[in-house]
Amino acid sequence: MDLGNNTNIRLNPHDEYMHPIEDVSNFNESMYINCFDHETKMGGWFRVGNRPNEGHAEMSCCVYLPDGRVGFMFQRPTLTHNEALDSGGMKFSVISPFKHLRVTYEGELCVLNTPQDMDNPKQAFSANPKVNTKISIDFFNIAPVYGGEMVDDNGKPIEEAPEESFARAHYEQHMKAEGVIQIGAEHYPINGLGMRDHSWGPRYWQNLYWYRWLPMCFSEDFAMNISVVTMATGKQYVWGMVLRMDEYGDKDYVLIEDATITSTLDAQNQAIGQEIWLKTHEREYTVSGKSLSLIPLRNRRTLPDGNFLNTRITEAMSVFHCDGQQGYGMSEYLDQMVDGKPVGITC
Template identity: 50%
Template sequence: MASVAEGFKLRLAPEDEFTHDPGEAENYNESMYFNVFDARRRAGAWFRLGNRPNQRYAEMSICVYFPDGRVGFMFQRPEISGNAEMNAGGLRIEVVEPFKRLKVTYSGELLVLTKPEEMANPKVAFRNNPRMPARMEMEYTGVSPMYGGETVKADGSPIEIDPEKSFAKAHYEQHCAARGFIECGGERLEIDGHGLRDKSWGPRHWQAIEWYRWCPMNFEADFGMMFTVMGDGRGGARASGMVLEGGVYDEITACELSSEWDGNEYQTALEAKVTTKAGRTYAVSGRVLSLIPLRNRRTAPDGTELTTRITEAMTEYRCNGQTGYGMSEYLDQIVDGRPLGRLSGY
């Protein structure tokens, strides 16, 4: 379980796997995310569904990294009438057994891109690339404890948050095994691998965080990692995460991270030195195999146009002489055309 500041604690119960009362915050978001990577096939995928019931729509995303370098992607904002289930835009998430087994299915279309970087301009990407019928089923089984939860006061009462400055009031993650298939345009990709899932709920604006680097990875069933380096809003950064070994989590207390970039300021590689609460250190290197740039735009109350860029990269990792696979997800607010995290040296 992740640590919290003095006077607070983390609360997490099996019922948190299901949907919550959204309350009155207009920007309430309840999201579930899953990724999976098959090391033998060098293929992967991620899926996300975020309900925004008070705005009457959901954010549905699905992304597939094919072995030949193509990327299948789809994003929709389907209308929803409430927060009773995670089921919108053809993507459905079922909790079979809380904290242990979940099922993710999709039926719809994928935009298949041979040049994923074209998604920097979604209108052009959707106009110039084919949509293909797609179907997916994936069974997830937890291989680790739960990491995270809802931060509450020491007496269990909720903390007060400003919805306009919030990214999520609760968040948890878990390393998993995953098996299933992805069908697209007549091709069938069998998947047998590992990944990470997370869940968040509470008010969210994508612009509430200046930047972060989120890197989940799996090497074997009993060796995985997730580290996050996040801008603290004062020019510095803070690190968090965990290392999975022997069926338990060792909390990450520090992470020194450096990244390499291409001409579009997309990450191409990274190096990290991770230190844990138990005093262990890990040297991690990552090499991007396939990347798709995504964005979120919002007009602030004062009329300012805000743009958030999220580069989603399937990444090959090396640590302790082992090779593994996962994501490097880099979120940046774009200011004067530049990503803030890059300007901060990350």
């Protein structure tokens, strides 16, 4: 989130609900949430995004099973309104703003013994079984909310060019999760930790050149969110926060001032590990990450001039170590693909 001159952040409880459709073709409103059970070493992430001006929604459901299998489903249902985040069998419900959310899903998951199969989604969906699934998870805050909507000194939302925008209005929060995942005859209670976000405004995934997003939880009192983002112009942003107990015994976020990520790549140039350094105004941290299960996804768009843009997003459930503690979270790597290679290969 880039705060320039005369730019402020505004966030109110009603922002937990839906926003008016804006007069831009790529208006998006979405919620995302993840959670991981530290005992059973499983979890998942869930997202619904509305794109009413494009006539559809996006629904993604991804579950990482304890034995390394991944259940995944993506749908793009028809949608022309922005009344709720309720599409493709998944629903986000705000029970209490900033305190309690509920996510439910009823539909199918494509269960992949080899998650790398999703590198070719058409073949993956045809060659792997689709299993009836029911998910109901309640999420409760363990931290305050960070972020909001960028506005000017008069409280008016900042206008961004659609081709340059990604997250004008965006906030994040670490959560704890309690619920059940039922995949066919397999029944998994979930008691875990994770992170959620809520975004609204213009969005194209291809507006980003590459990014690295690493949300993680070690306990209800220690968690991190690390973002390193590079735009096509070459401009880079580093932001995020650390949830910790301060010297007075109070739990709060402290903002990340700088961070570097050194990634270990596999034969497909996918990140399977990280060494992370970050700094807040209080201290420095080093974090080691290792992928437990990775699934490659993609987003494609054809420009008006006929040029084709291909974005790869690798989604890895990961284990992290920091300050003698072990935690779990996500390693999400987004790259534009050029000549078959990710543009952010050096990070």
